[in-house]
Amino acid sequence: MSDFIQYFFNGLVVGCIFAIAAVGISLLYSVLRLVNFAAGDFLTLGAFITYFLSVTLELNFLLSVVVSMIAGMAISWFLELVLWRNLRRNKAGTLALFLVATGVALMLRPIIQFIFGTETRKFNIDILKTYDFLGARIPQTQLLVLIFASASILTIALFIAKARIGKDMRAYANNPGLASVSGINVDRVVLATWLISGALGSLAGVFQGLVQGQFNNAMGESLLLSFFAAVVLGTIGDAYGALAGGLLLGLIMELSQLSIFFGGVPSNYKPVVAFATLVLVLLFKPEGIFGYRARKV
């Protein structure tokens, strides 16, 4: 029982982070039909900028997180202006978008390595303090991450549902033609989507860095496919689905280690659980848990 509580708690924490990263990817897909292969590296970037501000420059941690989110937004904005907008004008196809997103990831990674180095980093936060809850070990950092991440998820969900630009996004994603003739400013919607995904990327990166305790520049990249799994699980392009898919995937990955499942999946196979979930969902329910049919042939 205490094992179950432990893994369930871990799953919630991981799941919240997946949800935050996945919703950014899913929004981008719904608005731009872009699978953002650079999403993982935005996480790394957010974690490293926060590290630089809070540890090297000794600024307040929360302030550092906010600045790193703004930096994530600024870079996304810059890329939208110099890159994505042109590609949209040229009516670039799926492959072009895929490859450019990958190219951005390939460029971002060395830049991070070059500026911040390859060493393993950790935030200036006490990661050793733990609480005991029905026999499960609950580290303080993870509890804080869970609280802040849940609050972020609620904010995102409310924003998409209620804010003017959130409604515009959903309208545009549903029917781009109809949305633009009804007076929705397309460039503004696209820009807002990039800004949201940039900010969420940084935020998820900080959370992930906190949960791992220490991190290096491969952190985000290695999680990318898990995010895709969350996105696909929650129906690609569906923002609420991505939130649910992220949580669900986090729980699946952690609970798969319980000994009742084939004696428990070894923890170094956790990513494989995510990949396998991705492949299985694509095989048997490619439209995701909420979605429409995506099969083509």
Added chain:
Amino acid sequence: MEAFIQPGFWIFVLALAGIYGIFSLGLQIQYGVGGIMNFGHVGMMAVSGYTIAVLVIKYEWSFWWAALAGVILAAFLGALLGLTTLRLSGDYFAIASIAFAEIVRYWILNTDNVTGGTQGTLAIPSPNGFASYTDKPDVILTWISDRLYPIIGDEASRDLSMVLIVWPFFGLFIWLSSRLQKTSWARVLRATREDDDVPRSLGKNVFRFRLQTLIIGSVFGGLAGVFWSVQFALLAPEDFLRIVTFYGWMILILAGATRVKGLFVAAIFFGFLYGATRFLEFWPLSLLSSPERAYLRVFLIGLVIVLLMVKRPQGLFGKRQEMILE
């Protein structure tokens, strides 16, 4: 600047270009003809390379039989990938194919007693305690350099022998593939790339055509793995990261997806980019340490991909009108 005029540098570039050219040819058939976006191609190379290493070192097979088994297994893996996920539409298949290659890599990484795990093929348990699998091809490579030595002296290296073996195969494969792309089979495939319904209305089994293409492409991925494993004589899981697939894609889009023969030039360009960031020793490269050069390489490859897609999506040799990046 000296390295530029050193034959050794260019020989390495050519060896690499030949191997990655063959790798890319697999993607060319899949995407350029069949419109299949396979982002897990590196998995085929990994499987064939590792099959060779494991069969030769652990089970003491002959290299040649092991190479054959490696290529067959790569084809088999292509079939498995296709049968399970090829019915998905383009972007879903692309994501699934990446996951597929990553599963292969994680399996290699975590199955220490078969694959040597993180330490690579050197750690494969061997009955005679000697974890090398290139003895048989090395005999041939040495034979070639022994013949060349009286003529060109010290330039007769293992790399040069490798070039002399890889490039004729590369040429042969390009020739075979361009023949293949003139057949009626390829015409049906091209039709499926543009529109599923037309070929289907003519009674063609679209799925079967796509599956065949994926398998043929995977065979080339497997063949590239054979040459790769001989060239580097040692395999490790980090040799088969996702990025390797994108090396192949860079070569392909540089050549122009429908231009088979453009692969020669594009592959040499890639080999140069790779070799230059590794060996060249002039300013400003001389300021960088070797891991920093590895970042520079990744950065440049990202840059080339982005610039090509924005400025010249049809590649160096393609025509804009028949650009198929839709």
